[in-house]
Amino acid sequence: xxxxxxxxxxxxxxxxxxxxxxxxxxxxxxxxxxxxxxxxxxxxxxxxxxxxxxxxxxxxxxxxxxxxxxxxxxxxxxxxxxxxxxxxxxxxxxxxxxxxxxxxxxxxxxxxxxxxxxxxxxxxxxxxxxxxxxxxxxxxxxxxxxxxxxxxxxxxxxxxxxxxxxxxxxxxxxxxxxxxxxxxxxxxxxxxxxxxxxxxxxxxxxxxxxxxxxxxxxxxxxxxxxxxxxxxxxxxxxxxxxxxxxxxxxxxxxxxxxxxxxxxxxxxxxxxxxxxxxxxxxxxxxxxxxxxxxxxxxxxxxxxxxxxxxxxxxxxxxxxxxxxxxxxxxxxxxxxxxxxxxxx
Numbered sequence: 001x002x003x004x005x006x007x008x009x010x011x012x013x014x015x016x017x018x019x020x021x022x023x024x025x026x027x028x029x030x031x032x033x034x035x036x037x038x039x040x041x042x043x044x045x046x047x048x049x050x051x052x053x054x055x056x057x058x059x060x061x062x063x064x065x066x067x068x069x070x071x072x073x074x075x076x077x078x079x080x081x082x083x084x085x086x087x088x089x090x091x092x093x094x095x096x097x098x099x100x101x102x103x104x105x106x107x108x109x110x111x112x113x114x115x116x117x118x119x120x121x122x123x124x125x126x127x128x129x130x131x132x133x134x135x136x137x138x139x140x141x142x143x144x145x146x147x148x149x150x151x152x153x154x155x156x157x158x159x160x161x162x163x164x165x166x167x168x169x170x171x172x173x174x175x176x177x178x179x180x181x182x183x184x185x186x187x188x189x190x191x192x193x194x195x196x197x198x199x200x201x202x203x204x205x206x207x208x209x210x211x212x213x214x215x216x217x218x219x220x221x222x223x224x225x226x227x228x229x230x231x232x233x234x235x236x237x238x239x240x241x242x243x244x245x246x247x248x249x250x251x252x253x254x255x256x257x258x259x260x261x262x263x264x265x266x267x268x269x270x271x272x273x274x275x276x277x278x279x280x281x282x283x284x285x286x287x288x289x290x291x292x293x294x295x296x297x298x299x300x301x302x303x304x305x306x307x308x309x310x311x312x313x314x315x316x317x318x319x320x321x322x323x324x325x326x327x328x329x330x331x332x333x334x335x336x337x338x339x340x341x342x343x344x
Contacts, residue, residue: 024057029102032059034088035066037077037109037216041091048095058102060257061092063109065214079116080109080219081242089253090246097252104255104338107239109219110212111259113322116221117238120153122231123207123222127157127269129293130202133164136193143188144202153207155271158286159183164197168295173287173302203289205269213262226261227270227314229321236329250335257338258326261318268314276317281309 018026032047051059063080066073078084089105096103108114114123128147134140148154159179162170170176179200183189189200210223225231239256247253277285288306297303327337 022055024100024102027055027057029057029104030059031062031106034061034063034077034216036074037063037080037085037219038075039077039088041088044088044092045095048092048099048101052099052101056101058096058104059092060104060106060255061089062106063216063219064106065110065216065219067214076217078218080216081115081239082218086242086246089243093247093252102255103253104257105243105253107236107256107258107326108212109215109221112213112223112261112263113226113232113235113258113326114212114221114223115235115238116219118222118224118231118235120207120222122224122228122234123153124210124263125153125205125225125227125269125271126208127273127289127292128154128204128206129289132200133197134193134200135197137195138193139191140193141188141190143186144183144200146187147202147204148206152209155205156183156187157203157205157274158289159189160201160203160287160289161191161198162201162290162295164199168290170290170295170297172299173297176287176290178286201290201293203293205271205273208264210264223263225270226263226322227268227273227317229325232322232325233329236326240330240333240335244333250333254334255336255338256326256330258323258340260340261322268318270317273313273317277309277313280313280316285310 030051048059063085092103095101112124130145130147132142132144144159146154159182161177161179163175165171177194179189179191182191183202187202208223211220212223215221224235236256240250243253244250274285285306291297291303291306292310323337323339326339330337
């Protein structure tokens with residue numbers, strides 16, 4: 001309008017020729033499910049040639065397990081991104097170059113992000129707590145139980161004593177006593193218990209041990225901690241470096257995709273969550289932590305507002321440390337990110 005000049009792209013002007021013969025970026029592509037990771041090189045070529053003949057844009061390789069398993073169904077293929085898997089990917093890359101097709105890849109075997117290379121410390125995490133009941137007055141010296149087994153990765157957050165309540169009602173927030181400084185690095189608590197009946201809560205950040213949702217049979221592994229920039233970067237670099245072995249310089253396979261963010265536990269957490277919460281929301285969440293573990297306040301408004309602050313912090317960390325970091329790492333290697341929406 002007026003003197004404004006609008007920069008046109010290829011979709012703003014349509015010619016009869018472009019309508020009959022659309023450019024590659026205007027054509028449909030498809031997920032290309034390599035079920036159970038089992039593929040055949042001749043079949044890869046045949047399907048890619050069919051895609052070219054039908055006017056498709058290309059494929060997005062998705063190594064994924066078959067929902068229906070059985071001895072007469074699809075055989076188990078090699079481990080995703082292992083040597084044999086990489087040779088199949090290399091064949092597809094060569095054929096994409098020959099045929100002029102786009103070739104991309106989902107950043108995991110099935111979903112979410114993760115794989116056999118993910119260490120426990122980089123796996124997805126949750127808030128968890130254990131509790132013991134004590135009565136005072138007395139001198140207490142005891143090892144507080146862990147809310148996970150000894151093999152699970154964990155990181156201590158805090159210890160809190162609250163008045164005992166069968167229905168897990170806190171009443172007011174100021175009734176809790178912070179005992180974090182009274183527990184040593186072995187989990188032993190030394191405390192002079194005041195008069196009354198108390199519940200002592202030990203809060204930890206622990207691994208969920210959740211694995212990939214439907215990986216190919218030889219490709220299972222942990223989901224990454226999506227709230228950790230380090231875990232995201234290490235996962236993405238592993239895949240980028242592996243693919244670089246068969247596509248030097250990432251000249252063909254230029255886009256990697258995250259399937260939807262789906263984590264089982266309700267509580268997303270990471271090691272520095274408390275520090276990030278204080279920085280972003282302006283207050284310490286310590287005395288509110290029981291509200292994430294089934295306890296309730298008389299003041300429902302305060303409880304609702306804290307849970308909203310918690311969820312907002314989770315959302316910001318996932319956006320910044322998973323999706324944004326993934327994009328930045330890929331961009332450094334001349335690649336791009338495609339991401340499906342998350343939920344929950």
